Amino acid sequence: MSKYVIGIDLGGTNIKSAIFNTEFKTIHERSDTTEAAKGPAHVLYRIQEIVHEMLLIEGIHQTSIKCIGMGIPGLLNPDEGLSIFSPNFPDWENIHVVNQMKRYFDVPVFIDNDVRVNMYGEWLFGAGAGYKNLVLITLGTGLGSGIVNDGKAVYGATSSAGEIGHMNMYREGRPCRCGSSGCLGRYVSAIGMVKTLTDKLEKGRSSMISQWVEDDWTAITGLMISEAYDLGDSLAIEVMHETGRLLGFGLSNVINLLNPEIIIVGGGMSAAGDRLLNSVRDTVGNHALKLSYDACKIVQAKLGGKAGTIGAAAYANSKLPS
Numbered sequence: 001m002s003k004y005v006i007g008i009d010l011g012g013t014n015i016k017s018a019i020f021n022t023e024f025k026t027i028h029e030r031s032d033t034t035e036a037a038k039g040p041a042h043v044l045y046r047i048q049e050i051v052h053e054m055l056l057i058e059g060i061h062q063t064s065i066k067c068i069g070m071g072i073p074g075l076l077n078p079d080e081g082l083s084i085f086s087p088n089f090p091d092w093e094n095i096h097v098v099n100q101m102k103r104y105f106d107v108p109v110f111i112d113n114d115v116r117v118n119m120y121g122e123w124l125f126g127a128g129a130g131y132k133n134l135v136l137i138t139l140g141t142g143l144g145s146g147i148v149n150d151g152k153a154v155y156g157a158t159s160s161a162g163e164i165g166h167m168n169m170y171r172e173g174r175p176c177r178c179g180s181s182g183c184l185g186r187y188v189s190a191i192g193m194v195k196t197l198t199d200k201l202e203k204g205r206s207s208m209i210s211q212w213v214e215d216d217w218t219a220i221t222g223l224m225i226s227e228a229y230d231l232g233d234s235l236a237i238e239v240m241h242e243t244g245r246l247l248g249f250g251l252s253n254v255i256n257l258l259n260p261e262i263i264i265v266g267g268g269m270s271a272a273g274d275r276l277l278n279s280v281r282d283t284v285g286n287h288a289l290k291l292s293y294d295a296c297k298i299v300q301a302k303l304g305g306k307a308g309t310i311g312a313a314a315y316a317n318s319k320l321p322s
Helices: 040-058 096-101 112-126 190-202 206-210 222-230 234-258 266-274 275-288 290-294 306-318
Strands: 004-010 012-022 026-035 065-072 075-077 081-086 093-096 109-113 132-139 145-147 262-266 297-300
Touching: 004 306, 012 040, 012 306, 026 040, 026 306, 040 065, 040 096, 065 096, 065 112, 065 306, 075 109, 075 112, 081 096, 093 096, 096 109, 096 145, 096 222, 109 112, 109 132, 109 306, 112 132, 112 145, 132 234, 132 266, 190 222, 190 234, 206 222, 206 234, 206 297, 222 234, 222 266, 222 275, 234 262, 234 290, 262 275, 266 275, 275 297, 275 306, 290 306
Parallel strands: 004 065, 065 109, 132 262, 262 297
Antiparallel strands: 004 012, 012 026, 075 081, 081 093, 132 145
């Protein structure tokens, strides 16, 4: 009888779900709205509905499922199956995800941080395949990272290693939800880059983006900055380069500290590609230790939105007794 592994990538906006065979070929995949505002119990019930629908469509019985892996945003205890806090979900504190899911499935369930399961995906099947020392960063609404050192994923004492987004870049900068200020993620995330642009617009600078949104600056997105960049908009170019330069300083610290062979840039904002990464590479080249920089390349992620589901599935499969 064929066996299958399920991967879930839980996001604040969408739940990405997939069934894989034991060679990690995709059997079925889908994306559904999260409906996070309805609370954790609703979200977890929604996930089990999605999984059961996928199994029904593919004619797969639950007894053929080896395990389920889930990527959950925020702080968690993977060993306990406990999601401690997730900032994008209302009332999401100390949710025992594994126990809740075991009400619905008689199979092993494993959870890990959403960025870390993306890292597993890129490391095992994407841009990081074959490397033993790597860092994945995800640029989206925030900045997260996953770290592999000497062929092992790095977790730290509280499974929260890799919070590069909370590296202090300015002694007193933009306030952060972590309680500090001046954190890297407040500047180089999509939200941070848009904030940099709107700050300049408020000071009287001009950009074609203002016309696109009819001066409703709340409608500006990171994608618009990329599009304006391609059209030669001087402010968009300035903001993109400023963002890339600051990220480059942050990654110089990462390279000096961790000495990776490769840094993979993923997340929605990675679509900016070399518009952003050229400034990153230039800055890192000028500020990281030469020996470490020469041994490290900075590349765009390969798997896009699929990294989380296949990473979660592979992570869960690796947790099973051999």
